[in-house]
Amino acid sequence: MNIQSLSSAELFDFASGPGIKLRFGPFFIELKSDDEDFLALFRRCYRALDLEREDAVCHFRIRIIRQRKFAPRSKQQVQFDVDGQLPFEPYPRSHAFPMFEWGLNWCIATMSHHFLLLHCGVVAKEDRALVLPAMPGSGKSTLTAFLLDSGWRLLSDEFGIYDLTKKAFVPMPRPIPLKNESITAAKAAGLRLEHGPLYENTRKGDVCHLFPDAHSFEYQRLNAHPKLIAFPSFQKRASLEVARELPHVVLTRLTNNAFNYMVCGESSFHAATELARDVPAYHLRYSEVDRAIARIDELMG
Amino acid sequence: MEQLAKIFENPSSLNFSDGDFWNAALNQARKAGVMAKLEAHLRSHELWESAPTTAQETMQGSSIYVGFIQQRVRYELSLLERHLGDLPFPIVLLKGAAYIACDARPSVGRGVRDIDILVEKRCIPAIEARLLELGWTTAEELSVYDEYYYRELSHELPPLRHPDFQFELDVHHDLIPPTMRIGTRTSEMFGSTVSIPGTCFHCLTKEDQLIHSAAHLMTSESLVNGLRDLLDMSALLLEVKETDASLEGLFARARKFGLETPLLDSLIACDRHLGTNVVLPTTEEYLSRSRVRRVTAWIIDGVVFPKNSQRKLKAALASTMMWWKTQYLRMPFWQLLKHAAVKKLFLPIINRRPT
Numbered sequence: 001m002n003i004q005s006l007s008s009a010e011l012f013d014f015a016s017g018p019g020i021k022l023r024f025g026p027f028f029i030e031l032k033s034d035d036e037d038f039l040a041l042f043r044r045c046y047r048a049l050d051l052e053r054e055d056a057v058c059h060f061r062i063r064i065i066r067q068r069k070f071a072p073r074s075k076q077q078v079q080f081d082v083d084g085q086l087p088f089e090p091y092p093r094s095h096a097f098p099m100f101e102w103g104l105n106w107c108i109a110t111m112s113h114h115f116l117l118l119h120c121g122v123v124a125k126e127d128r129a130l131v132l133p134a135m136p137g138s139g140k141s142t143l144t145a146f147l148l149d150s151g152w153r154l155l156s157d158e159f160g161i162y163d164l165t166k167k168a169f170v171p172m173p174r175p176i177p178l179k180n181e182s183i184t185a186a187k188a189a190g191l192r193l194e195h196g197p198l199y200e201n202t203r204k205g206d207v208c209h210l211f212p213d214a215h216s217f218e219y220q221r222l223n224a225h226p227k228l229i230a231f232p233s234f235q236k237r238a239s240l241e242v243a244r245e246l247p248h249v250v251l252t253r254l255t256n257n258a259f260n261y262m263v264c265g266e267s268s269f270h271a272a273t274e275l276a277r278d279v280p281a282y283h284l285r286y287s288e289v290d291r292a293i294a295r296i297d298e299l300m301g
Numbered sequence: 302m303e304q305l306a307k308i309f310e311n312p313s314s315l316n317f318s319d320g321d322f323w324n325a326a327l328n329q330a331r332k333a334g335v336m337a338k339l340e341a342h343l344r345s346h347e348l349w350e351s352a353p354t355t356a357q358e359t360m361q362g363s364s365i366y367v368g369f370i371q372q373r374v375r376y377e378l379s380l381l382e383r384h385l386g387d388l389p390f391p392i393v394l395l396k397g398a399a400y401i402a403c404d405a406r407p408s409v410g411r412g413v414r415d416i417d418i419l420v421e422k423r424c425i426p427a428i429e430a431r432l433l434e435l436g437w438t439t440a441e442e443l444s445v446y447d448e449y450y451y452r453e454l455s456h457e458l459p460p461l462r463h464p465d466f467q468f469e470l471d472v473h474h475d476l477i478p479p480t481m482r483i484g485t486r487t488s489e490m491f492g493s494t495v496s497i498p499g500t501c502f503h504c505l506t507k508e509d510q511l512i513h514s515a516a517h518l519m520t521s522e523s524l525v526n527g528l529r530d531l532l533d534m535s536a537l538l539l540e541v542k543e544t545d546a547s548l549e550g551l552f553a554r555a556r557k558f559g560l561e562t563p564l565l566d567s568l569i570a571c572d573r574h575l576g577t578n579v580v581l582p583t584t585e586e587y588l589s590r591s592r593v594r595r596v597t598a599w600i601i602d603g604v605v606f607p608k609n610s611q612r613k614l615k616a617a618l619a620s621t622m623m624w625w626k627t628q629y630l631r632m633p634f635w636q637l638l639k640h641a642a643v644k645k646l647f648l649p650i651i652n653r654r655p656t
Contacts, residue, residue: 028355030324055320057353059362061328083331113365114358263369 004047011043012036019061021052025172025220026115026161027108028056033064035078038096041196045097045175045209048217060107064100066093082107098199098207101175105158109259115170116268117259118160122169122224123152129169129224130296131160131279132232133254139234142182145210146289147296149192154216155224159259164267167274168223173216175209183208189289228300229254229281232292241285242295251276302528302606305329309342309532310576317351327359333528336363337410367412374401374413377466378500381416384435386501388428393419393494395473395513396533399504402497406536411529415460415469418502421491422474429458429472437461440469446643454480454632454640476513477520477560480632485559487513508546511537512555512564519563520630524623527605534567535577566597573598574606600626 003011003022014020019032033039063081067090077090080103087106091099109117120133121144130152134140144157155161155171163170175196178186183198183206196209229250245253254272255261261268282299286292304326307315316322330336340360343349349357378398385392394402397413420428440460443451451459456475463470476487494503505513511534518530541551555564571577603619628637 053320057320057323057327057355059355059359061324083328085331111359111366112362113369114361263366265365265369265372 001051002048003043003051006043006051008036008040008043011039015039018054021054021056021058022046023050023052024104024174025156026163026170027060027112027172028052028058029104030058030061031064032062033096035064035066035093035096037093038064038078038100041097042100044194045196045211048214048220050220059112060104062100062103062107064096095199095202097196097209098177098202101177101209104174108159108161113260113263116162116164116261116264116271118162118254118261119158119257119259120160120254121157122155122160123147124155124169124171124219124224125152125300126219127168127222127224128227128300129155130300131169131226131229131275133160133229133257134232135257139182139232141176141178142186142234143232143286143289143292145176145178145186145191145193146189147293148176148210148213148216150293151215153219154212162271162275163223164264164271166223167271168225170223171216171220173212173220175211177204177207177209179207180205186210226275226279228296229275229279230284230296230299231282232284232286234287235285236287238285238287240288240291240295241283242299243283245281245283247276247281250279250281302329302333303608305333305335305339305528306574306606308339310574312343312346312348317348317353320353323353323356327356330360334412334526335410335529335532336360337367337412338529338532339410340364341410364410367410370412371401371408373467374398374416377416377468378402378502380465381470382501385428385431388424388431390420390424390427391491391494391496391503392428392501393491393503393505394497395419395476395505396510396517399497399510400533402500402502403504405507406540407533409536411533413468415471416466417471417473419473419476421488425458425472425474432461432470432472435463437463437470446647450640454478454636477516478631480636481520482630482633483559483562487558489557507537507541507544508551508554511541511551512558512560515555515564515567516560519566520627524601524604524620527601531567531571531575531605535571535575538568538571538577566594566601569594569598570601570605573602596622597626 006014011020015032016034019030022029022031060082065079065081067077067079068075073093076093078093078096078099079086079090080088080099082103087103088099118133120131121140122132123130123144130147132140132144141157144154148154154173154176155169156174157176158174159172161170161172191210193210193213195211199207231245231253251272254276261272280299284292284295304322308326330339337360340349340363343352374397395417397411398416399405400408400411401413438461440462443459447459451457456478457471457473460469460471476490490505490509493506493509495506496503504510514530514534514537518524518527552561552564555561568577600619600622603615604623607616631637632640
């Protein structure tokens, strides 16, 4: 049973009462919320997320709770609460969905050290994964979105969740937050993914979430093994340039930007070294997405 | 806190397949900051395997983080040794940093937020001058009143920060504030500190660590880390028991510093909620003998171990009483009045920015 098998009214009843138990990739989450607008958008985005049994034990118990309920709508607020901790100040109610997304990211990044959490997009064909580590602004999210549009499935856009024992990336299909100018660029280039509303002037600028496609949800239980690492860098009018990266450079770039590389200690060092040594890695400079994707397909073989 | 307390008190009696029980226990462990301690506790009772996978993963996530923090503490202590190692007086590590440096029982699953050290009051100018010279600065900008407060009414310097250090450094010259109603100067504890092998640092004896932890807990305003501190004490007690020291000796020592009541209250709480089973002659006897002990036990129940079904009113009343009890203990009434007036009325007015 998944979220869409509940009507909006049923979802609201559960979420504002006993709470719903959901499975986001490897994480079990209890969600309670009394904000029907947030829940409606949540239902639309996460339509194929599995509902878990009522007594499932969860990693996080998250509340999206309305505040200033009797104030005019524009003054109403929402608060993110995980197990009694409040990582952020309250947000305007209209920004409940991005707050949930950032809040869940915060939970994973600060508390889930049983995984190595790399900062990268991960997409796959069946169980063969392409890893896209990148600095903010390099066009990683946009490229990830276009890869989905051309038949790849999404494991994650923000967290490369690497299982240290299974040596595989674990899927957690979540919306891809496009920021600022990439929003218009993606629309202009005819991206077909469904998306949520535009949030203006958030702490990360303008944000618009692209929702994962059905294909990605269909394979949300299938781990993928890393077959290719590409460091994308978008540059206007640049011609396509693909160059092999040396393992020591790959190691540095993978780990410098990881969320908990230091925290995981020795096990993460071995895992990252293995990834850098064994997985072919390329620097990928591009301006035209289609050509970049065609080249990636070639490299994957 | 019912579920979590049950795991710590008597884990073998529990039905571990109850999902609601686990959700409540994990929620409480997260709030109380004892998630990694929970893992250690279950492992020591050979019950780790009975915990559900998601609960195991949640606890492991915290344990890995605590492991990282402890490694960082050891590293920063080695850096600190380079800063302070040649000073001609003993530097005593307190609480978390001491447990970790000594690899003592309470360090299992124990995180820390800052590094606490203790030196004799006469050594404060020397250590402060050295730290400032090496680039340590006060963590927050201090008002003239803050400066007065730390120098005259407090038992520590303002918290210090250094760019090479992740943790703040709290330099104490006493274990309790000089304004406290109970307790006397603890400088005598310096006579019996123990050198920590392989470092330039010292630590208090196990008995004194226990007395300090109890005094700290019973004079802190919110009891936020109440459960963690009680678990520390419970582990320290096991260590004390392993030596030849007797409980009578422990209480005699506490009495010497005027800290018998906080020790007694803490041990009663350990006894009632953590199954520590040590208070002599018996907890019941103590409680039946003194109304004050009963009230304190009630407050600790309400603040540290609130029952799920318990009315919010009781929890609120207990924390209010705790606050007043702490304030009463911390400074004489007129001083408290002055402190509150300056902090709450005067400073906000003079600091108000023109609009």
